[in-house]
Amino acid sequence: MRTATVALLLALAALPAAAVEPAEMLADPALEARAREISKGLRCVVCQNQSIDDSNAELAQAMRVLVRERLVAGDSDEAVVDYLVSRYGDFVLLKPRFQSTTLVLWLGPAVILTLAAAVAVAFYRRRTATTRQPPPPLSDEEQRRLRALLDDGSG
Amino acid sequence: MKRLIYVAPLAVFLVIAAFFYKGFDLNPRALPSMLTGQPVPPFDLPPIKGRGDKGFADTDLPGEVSLVNVFGSWCVACQVEHPFLMGLKERGLVPIHGIDWKETDPDAGPRWLKRFGDPYTLVGADPDSRAAIAFGVTGAPETFVVDRAGIVRYKHVGPIDAEDWEDTLWPVIRELRKE
Known part of the structure; x- marks a missing residue:
């Protein structure tokens, strides 16, 4: 002790x-x-x-x-x-004091963080928007090629 | 728009590289003097031993262009600079006044000047750094160019060598004499 x-x-x-x-x-x-x-x-x-x-x-x-x-x-x-x-x-x-010459110093990080957040939000929005959309249905031409490929594989 | 994404990293790199490149020429230890363009701060220093003058005060400065040199017997860089100041005195180019800074022993400054020579017109003792702080001094030696009106016009940090003298100090002094 x-x-x-x-x-x-x-x-x-x-x-x-x-x-x-x-x-x-x-x-x-x-x-x-x-x-x-x-x-x-x-x-x-x-x-x-x-x-x-x-x-x-x-x-x-x-x-x-x-x-x-x-x-x-x-x-x-x-x-x-x-x-x-x-x-x-x-x-x-x-x-450092908060004055005109130190504005960038004090506000810079907040500005950069906001910009980065905005870019990130825009990026993820666009990505979810594209992944959620169901793919457009196949055209007649594509259907025919698909069927041809499938038939070819079985034969 | 797509292509911009490929160019952006290069652009960002170039901007940062430009900043760093500029940084090569900057001295991080060089501090801007607040005093340039300002009147010499008020100070009134007692004399150092053995010179028999009255000391050194701000009121001694107006009248002619002069140098105020902050030194100390403890300061190795001042010893490096000293022969150059002696040379200036011999050539009689400009009066040099000294601030004997931060001496713990009042005999040390006079002994130093006796040993290496005394280039100064007036010398004041500043053991408690009062005048040095008023001048914004961060280390010795530092030299201030003071104009006829008693305004600080230039500050040199570190020992003065022939190159500093020819390139900056002497041109500044000659310019100030024309005013």
Whole structure:
């Protein structure tokens, strides 16, 4: 039982920890929570696929400190994010904004899915329509050839 | 209509191939600068040790076309670039100002400049990346061309070599001097 507990604790300790250091944290838990939330949405521009909340890079740390300073100074969450966007561009946002330049990005998959669904529906409709129709009756000429073939086979 | 079905996969392939072909020339790590065309962000950096100047602030920039070079003694690529900047200083082509970025030891920057030479007109220390973030810097070295009005006109990422200088930076500077 004790071994299991220790194993569980070790496993939990191995979970990814945020890079925020105690010295960076704000005394006000509400502000700190906002800072964490903002940091999770901002890209570390050095490592590119981590948020600044996850990254140990010095620049990410400097950005975390900056986010906190701005919050303490009374900036809204949007103002903090907008400041960094004005410096680094939309690239620093891990989740792209919904705007004219990102329309294709956001709506593209839905448009393609709709188109594909429409094509699929049209395809299956046409197929069931053709398979359900009874074949046209044989013409006199065809009847005669059929009979000739059958007679030939028996003889 | 029937034939279209045979041509469609080829057409789709060609479109995708065209996109990927274009991708050969794109650098996925190159980030567009938000600052091009914008005034230099406000900053006021203290001097580094041993230069005896007053530091470096955005208000120093208007008046003449200049380069703002972000460097650090920890930065290997800056060492690669350094001889070229020294050469520019010797030729006296354009004033170069330095931002000594992210030094953990305040003596490291001055020591580095003493060892390899000091090409800078003004230098400011930016240990906590305040100015670097304001400039949208992602790594060192980065160099900004600032015009007479104090507006950033061009950003160069990475070490400047002779080719960059002849092909882009120097033409940009000459163009800006005519304005």
